[in-house]
Amino acid sequence: MNQITTTERPVVRIERTMAAPPAAVYRAWLEPDLVRQWMCPGDFEATDIQIDARVGGRYRVAHALGGSEAGGFLSEILELVPDRRLVFRWGFAGPQWAEGPVYDSLLTVTFEATADGGTLLTLVHERLDDLAAAMPEAARLVGPGWEEVLGKLAQQR
């Protein structure tokens, strides 16, 4: 909380080896009944999952918390290579969905077969800096002198 720099780690990159084969892991990203079981954290509930599994298709995962809408992911499939690769324009939406702002990012997931029949999954989530920087960026756009303000504030800490 003590940093103004929001671009110090603009990319999230995670590798994970899984026991299941690429086809099974790939499928778990595109079948709503499977997605529902893993893409929903803790107390949240996946209330509505719409996946149009083709390039340009919509990928929507709605979450609710305690019965009330909590927004979720409003995304689009940009690339789809069966059992190998998925690329999304990954949008974060608030409870008002498209009526409110949706913050886009880019999510690339690749699936590689390992020697023992498992999968090496690599997830790269980028352009998060746009999202993270949304506030100072917007501030910078709406008025000159803002950077100076931020600079001064940074010195105070």
Place this chain on the structure above:
Amino acid sequence: MRARGHILNQVVEGLADIDAVFHALAHDARRHMVSRLAAGEMTVGQLAEPLDMSLAAASKHVKVLEQAGLVRRSVQGRRHVCRLELGPLASAGEWIRSTEDFWQTRLERLDALVASSSARDKSSGRSHDKKGKR
């Protein structure tokens, strides 16, 4: 277990904050106030002065900034002293870390899910094989 639901908490609360900050900064007078407060604390009266507005009008603008979390107002006797707050801007940096936490936890869950379903597939496949051999 607070890490669970972390990103969505961030998303939902974060969006509200961003909207409030956008709204707050979408007005010339309020941007002017923010710029001046960057130099140091100021009363509502001092903020109102160069803007040629009434104390009541200035106070309304300060209230919008307060709601966005950009300004904190403290009452010192009859003076309302305003101070700029960095909170809503600095917290934006938290997004990236929470996104990473989110995917780490989700992929663990995905791993467990596909492991159990592919184990089921394998075992049902084996039983087919056995039947075939019989």
